[in-house]
Structures are given as C-alpha cells and as structure tokens.
Amino acid sequence: MTRILGIETSCDETSAAVIDGAGDEVTMQSLVILSQDVHRIFGGVVPEIASRQHLTAIVPVVTRALTESGATLDTIDAVAVTHAPGLVGALLVGVSFAKAIAFGRGVPCLGVHHMEGHLFGTALEHRDAVPPFTALLVSGGHTMLVDVPEWGRYALLGRTRDDAAGEAFDKVAKLLGLPYPGGPHVERLAATGDPSRLRFARPMLRRDQRPGDADYYDFSFSGLKTAVLNAVHAAAPDDHPHIARAFHEAIVETLVEKTARAVEQHGRRRVVLGGGVAGNRTLVGAMRQRMQRLGAEVFAPSARIATDNAAMIARAGLFHFERGARSPLDLNAFATLPLPGLVDA
Ligand code: KG4
Numbered sequence: 001m002t003r004i005l006g007i008e009t010s011c012d013e014t015s016a017a018v019i020d021g022a023g024d025e026v027t028m029q030s031l032v033i034l035s036q037d038v039h040r041i042f043g044g045v046v047p048e049i050a051s052r053q054h055l056t057a058i059v060p061v062v063t064r065a066l067t068e069s070g071a072t073l074d075t076i077d078a079v080a081v082t083h084a085p086g087l088v089g090a091l092l093v094g095v096s097f098a099k100a101i102a103f104g105r106g107v108p109c110l111g112v113h114h115m116e117g118h119l120f121g122t123a124l125e126h127r128d129a130v131p132p133f134t135a136l137l138v139s140g141g142h143t144m145l146v147d148v149p150e151w152g153r154y155a156l157l158g159r160t161r162d163d164a165a166g167e168a169f170d171k172v173a174k175l176l177g178l179p180y181p182g183g184p185h186v187e188r189l190a191a192t193g194d195p196s197r198l199r200f201a202r203p204m205l206r207r208d209q210r211p212g213d214a215d216y217y218d219f220s221f222s223g224l225k226t227a228v229l230n231a232v233h234a235a236a237p238d239d240h241p242h243i244a245r246a247f248h249e250a251i252v253e254t255l256v257e258k259t260a261r262a263v264e265q266h267g268r269r270r271v272v273l274g275g276g277v278a279g280n281r282t283l284v285g286a287m288r289q290r291m292q293r294l295g296a297e298v299f300a301p302s303a304r305i306a307t308d309n310a311a312m313i314a315r316a317g318l319f320h321f322e323r324g325a326r327s328p329l330d331l332n333a334f335a336t337l338p339l340p341g342l343v344d345a
C-alpha cells in the first residue's frame with residue numbers, strides 16, 4: 001500500500017489531500033479545499049492575488065489534510081503536485097512547497113498534469129469509473145473529449161477551439177448579471193426558464209459531419225456566447241431565465257452529442273465526466289439519458305470532486321508512482337502543457 005500527499009494550487013483553490021491504496025483500490029483519507037473568495041469582487045481570478053493567497057494558505061491547508069488523515073510527513077511515501085497547466089505563479093506555490101517536503105523528508109515528488117487529475121478524480125467516488133472509457137473533461141480552462149483505453153494512454157479526440165465550457169458558463173453568467181463562478185448560477189436560472197421561448201444553434205454540431213472531419217469532435221463556444229450577448233441586448237431582464245435556458249440547452253446538447261459520437265465510434269461502455277462543469281446535474285441527467293440508448297454507463301463526480309481538488313492529483317500521482325515515475329527536484333510549473341501519454345485514436 002502506498003500513501004500519497006496531494007497538493008493543488010493551479011487556480012483559485014488551495015487544496016491538499018491524503019490518499020492510500022494500490023492500483024484502483026484507493027481510499028481518500030482526507031481532503032481540504034480552501035476556495036479564494038476574494039476574486040468574486042473582480043468577477044474573475046486575479047493571478048497575482050491568487051498566488052499570494054496560496055502562500056498564506058498552503059501551510060495550514062497541508063497541515064490540516066495530514067492531521068485529518070492521521071498521517072504525518074514521516075508516514076507518506078510521495079508528494080504529488082499539480083505542475084501544469086494553470087496560473088504559473090499559483091502553480092509555483094504548490095510545486096515549491098511539494099519539492100521542499102520531498103527534499104526535506106527524502107521522499108519522491110511527482111508532477112501531475114491538472115487535466116489528468118480530473119480524469120482520475122471520478123474514480124475516487126465510483127470504483128467502476130476506470131478504463132476503458134470515453135471521458136468528457138469540462139472545466140473553466142479546458143474542454144476535452146478523450147478516449148481512454150487504459151490509464152496513462154489518452155487519445156485526444158476533440159477539444160475546444162476557443163472558450164472552454166466552464167468559461168462559457170462564466171461569461172454568460174456575467175452577461176446575465178450573475179456572480180462568479182457562474183456555472184451553478186446559470187444552471188439554477190436556466191431551470192426556471194421556458195425552453196420554448198428561445199433557441200440557439202448548437203455550436204459546431206451538424207448532422208452532416210463525419211468521423212475524420214476536423215470538427216466532428218471539436219467544440220466552439222465563443223459564438224454561442226455572442227448569441228447570448230445579442231439576446232441580452234434585445235431582451236428585457238424578465239427574459240433572462242429564458243436566455244439562460246436556451247444557452248444551457250445548446251451547450252448540454254452539444255457536449256452530449258459529441259460524447260455519444262465518441263462512445264459509438266470507440267465502442268466504449270463507460271463514460272466518465274470530469275472538471276467543474278461535470279458538477280452540473282442537468283448535463284449529467286441528459287448524458288445518462290442519451291447513453292442509456294447506447295448501453296453505456298455514466299460516471300459523474302460530486303460537485304466537490306468535479307471542481308479543483310488535491311485528491312484527484314494524489315490519485316493520478318499514485319498511478320505514476322506505481323509505474324516508477326519520479327520527478328526531479330528541478331520540476332517546474334507551466335501555464336500550458338499537453339496531456340501526458342497522448343496516443344493516436
Ligand atoms: O475544474 P474547475 O474547478 O477549474 C478549472 O480547472 O478550470 O472548473 C471550474 C469551472 C468554472 O468555470 C465554473 O463556472 C464551472 O466549472 N462550474 C459549472 C458548475 N459548477 C462549476 N458549470 C456549469 N454548471 C455547474 N453546476
């Protein structure tokens with residue numbers, strides 16, 4: 001059995017977690033997430049402020065995660081830390097802290113790709129959310145459709161060409177005068193809207209697309225955002241729920257249909273959702289309904305595990321630790337980095 005301390009500071013959550021286990025038998029012993037509230041005033045994350053708040057929070061957050069798990073720095077086998085992608089200044093706080101622990105205690109440090117963390121996160125809550133599966137990763141910074149034949153081998157089928165799904169939710173929230181982060185607010189407002197009032201085109205989704213077409217799996221959400229902007233300008237505030245509803249239906253149908261294409265083409269029986277937008281119950285419900293027709297089971301994380309957390313980083317770190325991976329102590333942070341383990345579809 002291996003015990004991993006995970007650390008995540010890529011954006012506006014300072015998080016630490018302890019997990020232990022072997023292979024896919026993993027137990028989460030503790031998870032502490034401290035969300036930085038201050039960014040709400042600015043309507044988005046201010047990188048410099050995020051870094052400073054991580055510096056203030058990292059020691060107490062890691063200490064609390066260790067205490068809650070009953071572990072100490074002497075009883076962990078490795079430290080896993082998000083080193084990319086994300087805000088470099090924010091990432092560096094976690095990376096520097098993890099390397100200091102690793103050096104001080106003589107344990108290995110493992111740099112983890114944030115999106116690979118999201119791929120593993122759902123398995124913390126659902127023991128069958130393991131490969132082979134089709135994954136839809138929808139976060140504030142990324143939108144990826146990935147075929148996963150086994151852990152560590154990822155065929156990137158599609159990605160967004162402009163805004164990420166979560167980013168689209170956040171921008172639409174702003175247009176509708178809702179607080180940041182906007183996803184949950186848009187979801188709630190949409191539920192009160194009348195779906196027959198307004199309809200937006202499904203972005204980059206057409207029946208005549210064929211596998212092999214560049215846009216068969218790719219996403220694009222900036223046009224949808226503009227459609228919302230135009231609708232807001234043309235409408236009265238009373239219409240906001242209907243606009244939210246129309247936006248919500250367009251984005252959900254697009255995500256669901258592109259995932260269905262991947263499931264069909266690759267013959268997968270499992271769909272794993274990850275990233276903050278996977279906490280959207282309407283999306284999960286629509287995905288379940290659609291996948292039932294294809295005979296595939298859908299695994300979705302709770303809102304806590306869908307959004308950024310260190311347990312998913314520890315879980316991905318455990319996989320790499322067991323494969324013998326070790327990061328050197330000059331491990332660096334990167335704003336962008338391709339997913340590791342990319343293979344052809
Ligand atoms: O994965 P995450 O915590 O951070 C990134 O890696 O970016 O995702 C955050 C994103 C935000 O854009 C937020 O608005 C969105 O996830 N989000 C949601 C919901 N909850 C969070 N979007 C739609 N519906 C939700 N219920």
Ligand code: ZN
Pocket residue numbers: 114118139140275276307308
């Ligand atoms: Zn994330």
